[in-house]
Amino acid sequence: MKIFLLVLLTLFCFPAVAGKILLIESYHSEFPWDKEYIQGIKSRVNVDHELVTFQMDTKRIPQSQYADKADKAWEYYQNHKPDIVLLGDDNALKYMLPKLYNEPISIVFLGINSNPRELLAEYRGQAEITGILERPLLLKNIKSISQLMQMDQGKVLVLFDSGTTSHIANTFISTQFEGALRQLKVEITTYNVETISEWKSLVTDAKKDGYQAIVIGLYHTLVDEQLNNVDANNVLSWTNQHSPIPIFGFWDFSVGQGKTIGGIVLFGESQGSAAGAIAEQILQGKSASKIPIKTGEKGKAMYSRQEAARWNLTPPSSWSAID
Incomplete structure (x- = not known):
């Protein structure tokens, strides 16, 4: 009985972290779009998960520096070893998928305006990939x-x-x-x-x-x-x-x-909410490859x-x- 109570006490006082999520932002966390979709992500993933972010800042730096930022994001990924990588917007997908596609992880993209079909066909590997598209109305x-x-x-x-x-x-x-x-x-x-x-x-x-x-x-x-x-x-x-x-x-x-x-x-929170819901499904055991790529909500x-x-x-x- 004492052992049972000790196990219960341990579970309530020291809840296990269910998973680690790395969000790689194309832009920066002060950008309103990023603020909104991060709020949406947090609203849908369990608070037990650890969420860390890397900002590529491509709204404010010249394009000549994008590849260097991607290298730094890759280093950040290697240091944190997440279970899931969220890729926010087109630059994150474009520059990070070639680095991540053969990693033993799940990738969920959001805010993607491009058609990712060719990129996904070119970079096929261990990573299981799905996500949310964004289309101007x-x-x-x-x-x-x-x-x-x-x-x-x-x-x-x-x-x-x-x-x-x-x-x-x-x-x-x-x-x-x-x-x-x-x-x-x-x-x-x-x-x-x-x-x-x-x-x-x-x-x-x-x-x-x-x-x-x-x-x-x-x-x-x-x-x-x-x-x-x-x-x-x-x-x-x-x-x-x-x-x-x-x-x-x-x-x-x-x-x-x-x-x-x-x-x-279009509003960022809906994109983040949809991506967060997918991340939660994956951390609960569903394969990302079984979750279809979808277009986000049709605007308000x-x-x-x-x-x-x-x-x-x-x-x-x-x-x-x-x-």
Whole structure:
């Protein structure tokens, strides 16, 4: 009886760590998208698991340093020996899968805009891999913007920076242009912009160039004349203050007072929650190879009261209002 009680006391006082999870972030933990998906991951994995992170910081460093960051992430992996590696966003998958594919681990990716099929086919090994895809919601956004602004036809400008995810996302939404023009009678022009000066020119000239609205994608890798990274918050604030036409967003972190009006947006928490749920299944014994790759939730409609009022727009009651 004493031995039984001692075993129970040990279990309650010293719970075993069920597993170790390493999250390799393409970006950095202060980036709103990363903050949200980390919160989502933590909401779905058991608190007994150990979660450690490595930040590749590819929003703020030049591309020439990506490979070096990947080498450091690989060293971090070797030092921690996790059971599961979560790869957050495209750069983490692109640079880390070639290093991890033959390790005896499970890999769960999230926030992936690219089609990972070729990469997964090229790097087949011991690692069991699954994950969550992310897809910008161009057609839903353009349809909502057209209805909100009562545009029977018109032109919309879509702006992205020149980062890896932006190029991939831009390529994906380009496949939807014909549908937007055919279904909605809306002409769409997209740019991948490298410098803040080019970004400012496109914004200030938008109305003169015949556009009725701007949709902001990602804006975090823009550089100034000295090739220094421009603070993303400053980019969005400047765009808000100087755009001659209403601005909307693809991601929820771009919505709010002093930012964009809103839209049908993607949000990081849903990606993290889905990836965390998969990680928990794997740590409970399910094989990652038995869990299919899925596309994340289809976004949510949200808007800023202040920004909508500023442009005399009234979003439908089905949209969630903030600030």
